[in-house]
Amino acid sequence: MSERGTAAPRGPGFLDLLDEALPGVVSGRNLEALDPWVECPPERLTELCRWLKTNRHVRFDSLECITAVDWFEPDPKKAAKVSWQPHLEVVYHLWSTDARVSLVVKVKLPRWAGDTPGRLPELPSVAGIWRTADWHEREVFDLSGVMFTGHPDLRRILCPEDWEGHPLRRDYVMPLEYHGIRGK
Amino acid sequence: MSLSVDDDPRIIEFDVRTDEMLVNMGPQHPSTHGVLRLVLRTDGEIVSEIEPHIGYLHRCAEKIGENLTPRQWIPYTDRMDYLAAMNMNLGWALAVEKLMRLEVTEKARHLRVLIAELGRIASHLVGMGAYGLDLGTFSPFLYAFREREKILDLFEEACGARLTYSYITVGGLTADLPAGWLRRCEAFLDQFAPVIAEYHALLTTNAIFVKRTAGIGVLSRELAIDYGCSGPVLRGSGVDQDLRRDGESIYTSMYDGYAFEVAVQKGGRYPRDHTYPPVPADAVLGDCWHRFFVRMIEVVQSMDLVRQAIDRYASCPGTIGEPAKLTEKLPVGDAYLETECPKGQMGFYLIGDGSAIPWRARARSSSFSNLSVLAELCRGCLIADVPAIVGSLDIVMGEIDR
Structure with a gap:
């Protein structure tokens, strides 16, 4: 049976x-x-990622998923009650095919680089370590607006190339019109 | 003495030298399994580069998930892998249960195994039938859909829907099975078992099929892991991993007491391979044929699991319990869970912030990662091999684009 759940590795x-x-x-x-x-x-x-992939104890040879979470509450009433400061969090879910254990790596980023809305925060790409990251980082860039530096080909993947904004940001505003197609 | 064209082959070569050409395939091409657009850079018949374009079916499922309670999001998971909607429901339900530390009753557990494995058979039947279609043979598709129809009838009887079920839900299932269902399910299995031989005759051992798939699109073990491939694509490359055995305890405990062998070639042999046609001489581990064959083995394996689940469900006392409330509050924290869906490992990630609506809902699609390896597989292949390779990955665009 699996070793998951045991804390050892x-x-x-x-x-x-x-x-x-x-x-x-x-x-x-x-x-x-x-x-x-x-x-x-x-x-x-x-x-860190390179070590996690190549160390000789538990090799996390598979990157399963990259998720970006936007910690931002647009509603000022609710925002006054939350316990965190607005930020972006990028979550990496790793898996070791030999040891059959997982590990999560989290990175905190500012929502905008230099506090200038519209300037995307930068994070080094891990596409050179796990190739899964290539498409996953493109998706995170597309939907959550994180600029992955060193990515071989960072462009939108799910939204059209000329789409504006990053839909999974909490303060994203639905466009009213796209190439003659009405929004609301 | 003058040199004629017939004497020197190099002159002929020079004369018919081809130019590089961009060929657009899809998004409405019948062999792209939905709306996938491929741009091929070709030199004559050889593909030098392939670039998949996705997103045509993007419906912002994750954004919607941030505005609904987990149980309200179940119908959206149906529409991800719509060929295995039961397994999608299960994946999300288990991820939410992991966060809420919820346990379902014993009877619900067996019913979930029963339903999920039937869903796997239905999905693999489409995969197999459509694969034949990709390679130019129409009949296997009809044979596969004839049997899939019977599974859909069973599902319809259980939950009322034929494609998007929303049957498995957080905390259990929406309804128990109607009277006589188990008997009809057993009758289906009895009738289905001998049909498998027909599939093997139509495809697995078919000389043309073997020529088109054996040794084509070979995916090495290392590359498969590096690209995050999973499911039959990973096992077809010889990686012994199946989350039903290797996954997290909340998922593997569902299969506690069930006997099954992971469909992977070990030491040059598949489990119980005397019951299957022999591996053709041209087939290489990791090629299209092996990916197809792993699915065929899993159909038999799932049939076996369904039979075990029927016995356990029938003899299990108690009820399937009640699903969680529609607006049940989520605890603060996050949970990620991957389950073994027919297409591969489908992961769901959710963050609870104390309210009934998750702060973030994320779906990690198996087909998304499986498709990302396509550029690697198609480098240097023939144009005619592209549908063979795409079909062998058994992708569903609804799940990739979400």
């Missing part, structure tokens, strides 16, 4: 090895969560 022991190999790369962690996760600063993401 991704428990504190594994994180100690990670800390030893790349000191300071883990800026946050929660191993008690439903899906144990580690957080890392954006500029060290590729370093």
Whole structure:
């Protein structure tokens, strides 16, 4: 049966090895969560991912999914009650085909680069590490507006090439018209 | 002495030298399984580069998911892989149950296995029939749909719908089976078992079919993992992974006590391979033929699982329980769960913030990753092989575009 659910390969022991190999790369962690996760600063993401894929303890050779989450509440009344500051979060779900365990890597980004609405935040691409990331990063760029630096071919994938805005942003406004097709 | 064209083959070669040409295939091409557009850069009959364009069926499912409660989103999961809607319902329901730490009753668990495996048979039948269609043989399609129709009849009886079921839901199922259903399901299985031999005669051992698929579009084990391929595409390349056995406990516990062998070639042999036609000499592990063959094995495997589920469901005391409330509040936290759907590993990710509506709903599509490897598979193949390779990936555009 599967080893999932047991903490051994991704428990504190594994994180100690990670800390030893790349000191300071883990800026946050929660191993008690439903899906144990580690957080890392954006500029060290590729370093961490390369280690996770190639280390000799638990090789996370498969990237399953990249998700971007927009933590932003457009309603000012509700926004006053939330406990977090507005930010973007990019979540990587990794899987090891040998050890059959998963690991989640989270990265926090500002919603806009330099606090200038419209300037997309940048994050280094991991398409050179897992090729799954090629299309997944294109999707995240398209729908959530994250600029992946170093991506071989970053263009929209699901929306048309001339689409404006990033629909999965919380403050996205539905266009009223697209090439003569009426919105609402 | 003058040199004529007939004497020197190089002169002929030079004369018929071809130009590079861009060929557009789709989005309304019959062999692209929906609305997929492929742009082929060709040199004569050889494809040097292929570029898939997707998104024609994009319906913002994830954005809609942020505005509905998990149970209200179930019908939208139906419309992702609409050929295996039961398995989509199950994937999302389990992901929500994982976050809510909800457990379904024993009887509901067996009913879910029963329904999900029937769904797998139906999906693989379409995959198989449509694959024949891609390669220019029409009859297997009709043979496959004849049997699929009977599964749809069974589903219709259970939940009232024939394509988009919304039957499996958060906390259980929307209704129990009607009286006499199990008997009719068993009758279908009895009738279906000998039909498999027809499929093998029509396709698996068909000389033309083997010529078109064996050794074509070979996907190596490493490349398959690197591109995040899953399901029969991954197992066709010899990777021994099936989430029904290797997945998370909330999913594998559903199959506790069920006996099945993962359909993968190990040591040059498939499980119980004496009951199947032999692997053709030209077939290479990871080619189109193997991907097709894994699906054929899984049809038999699922039939076996359905029989086991019928026995367990019939002898299980109790009820299937009640589904969760439509507006049940979600706990704070996030949960990601992948399940083994017919097309591959379908992942659902949701974030709860204490309200009934998830802060984020994400669907990780298996066909999306399976299709992304196409450019790699088609480099250097013949134009005629492109439909053979696309068909062997068994993609559904509804799931890719969401």
